[in-house]
Amino acid sequence: MTLLEALAQADAALALTDLAQRVGLPLPTTHRLLTTLERRRFVQFDGEQGRWSIGVRAFIVGNAFLPRRNLMRAAMPVLRRLMEESGETTNLAVESGGEAVFLAHVECRDMMRASSRPGSRVALYCSGVGKALLSAMSAEEVTRVLHERGLNRITPTTIDTPEKMAAELERIRRQGFAYDDQEHAKGVRCVAAPVFDDAGRPLAAISLSGPSARITDERVPVLGQQVALAARHVTGDLGGQP
Missing domain, CATH: 3.30.450.40 (GAF domain)
Incomplete structure (x- = not known):
């Protein structure tokens, strides 16, 4: 949840190191959680830029509220x-x-x-x-x-x-x-x-x-x-x- 909040509040997509610093988690833990969220489409990863952003599933869930x-x-x-x-x-x-x-x-x-x-x-x-x-x-x-x-x-x-x-x-x-x-x-x-x-x-x-x-x-x-x-x-x- 903290990862999603950090991505939602960011003005642009974030690199793994930036995101880990914002949420105060080790890099391996942050990457593991992001990978899990990506499989569920709550976040998305831009391979060329190496950056993470909020995913379509998070938008759908938020829109339902x-x-x-x-x-x-x-x-x-x-x-x-x-x-x-x-x-x-x-x-x-x-x-x-x-x-x-x-x-x-x-x-x-x-x-x-x-x-x-x-x-x-x-x-x-x-x-x-x-x-x-x-x-x-x-x-x-x-x-x-x-x-x-x-x-x-x-x-x-x-x-x-x-x-x-x-x-x-x-x-x-x-x-x-x-x-x-x-x-x-x-x-x-x-x-x-x-x-x-x-x-x-x-x-x-x-x-x-x-x-x-x-x-x-x-x-x-x-x-x-x-x-x-x-x-x-x-x-x-x-x-x-x-």
Whole structure:
């Protein structure tokens, strides 16, 4: 990684000795690592000049991050506004490896709050963000995820059968938002909605979460509409479509 960073920051291609000095590695080690990276096309070597530069594979990987960076830029103002409107902590998550991964959150000001640390993961089937993402997937994708991950009961309210999950996802599609009623953690409720890309695929999910004592049954429909509107704003800002 240090080698790639050094090459990316350089104004021109670098000789082996220059690169080794920049990263503080012995010449043999530097050459061995570069050779490995070259085989994967992360770096390229100019035999005539005897110099190394960043490769096409590094560009492809870096370019893949751009949509997520744009997502964060579009979502953060919306998360802040949603927190102010609802008084609850707001979150942004994406699907990765059959789980929901939290990218960012805006914590509410109340001492009692529910918070998911950026980088933390949660199962799709038992979380608000996860069910929002599942509701926007194709039937084949949902079946694959549930088959690979299972439906293990975590709390008394966790949905634990494919039939119940199918009915739940249909309800989410009809009402426009997902509701996690203490299905992942007792005492915590979450309301979420999906964000779509320009092909209508689920790109992310926005949620708000808080203690069940504050997110009451009466508040859920109102909070659901707020979250759904926030998700639509982010979708629109990114040029997406439901």
